[in-house]
Amino acid sequence: MIRCFLFIGEASDLVALAKLLRRFAENPEEVPVKDRILGAKSRVLLMLAPADGESGMRDLGGKFSWKLNDWQALRIAERIETLAAADHKSGSEILEVGSAGEIPVKVSRGEFTDDFLISKY
Numbered sequence: 001m002i003r004c005f006l007f008i009g010e011a012s013d014l015v016a017l018a019k020l021l022r023r024f025a026e027n028p029e030e031v032p033v034k035d036r037i038l039g040a041k042s043r044v045l046l047m048l049a050p051a052d053g054e055s056g057m058r059d060l061g062g063k064f065s066w067k068l069n070d071w072q073a074l075r076i077a078e079r080i081e082t083l084a085a086a087d088h089k090s091g092s093e094i095l096e097v098g099s100a101g102e103i104p105v106k107v108s109r110g111e112f113t114d115d116f117l118i119s120k121y
Contacts, residue, residue, distance in 0.1 A: 004094070005046075005057050005064060007107045013037070014084035014109055021077040024048050025070040033066075056102025066105070072097050083109055 007017060016037045024031065028050040034040040036048075045063035055067045068076070079093050090110030096102060 003104075005066075005103050005105045007105065009107075009109060011084045011086070011088075011109065013040075014080050014107065016040075017107070018077040018080040018084065020048065021068075021073045021080070024068070025073040025077070028068075028070060028073075030065075054099055054101070056097045056099040057105050058101075059103060064103075068097070080107055083107060 007014075009017070017033075020031075020033065020036050030047050030049040033046045033048055034042050047063065047065045049065045049067050051067045051069045051072070055069065055072060058065045058067060076095050079095065082088070083091055083093055088109065092106055092108040095105040095107060
C-alpha cells in the first residue's frame with residue numbers, strides 16, 4: 001500500500017513543478033506531469049487533474065491522479081516555491097488537501113543522495 005507519493009528534486013525541479021501547478025490553476029485540464037516538466041522521470045504515470053467530487057492524490061490502480069481545484073493548486077505552488085527558495089538548501093513539505101482517502105504528497109529538496117533511486121537488485 002502506498003503511504004506517500006514522493007517528488008524528489010533540486011530547486012529548478014521544484015520551480016518547474018510550481019509553475020505547472022500555477023498553469024493548471026489557470027487552465028484546469030488533465031495533463032501528464034512528466035510530459036510537462038523537462039527532464040522529469042517517474043516509475044508510474046501521474047496525471048494532474050481537476051477535482052471532481054474528490055481531491056488530493058489518488059491511486060487509480062497502476063497510475064496516479066493528483067486532483068486539485070484552482071485554489072488548492074495555487075496554495076501548493078506557493079509552498080513548493082518556498083521550499084525552492086535560494087536560502088533553502090534542503091527540506092521537504094508534506095502536502096495534503098484534507099480529503100478522505102487521499103495519499104499524502106511529499107516534496108523533497110536535497111534530502112536524498114544521488115543513488116537513492118538506483119535499484120540494488
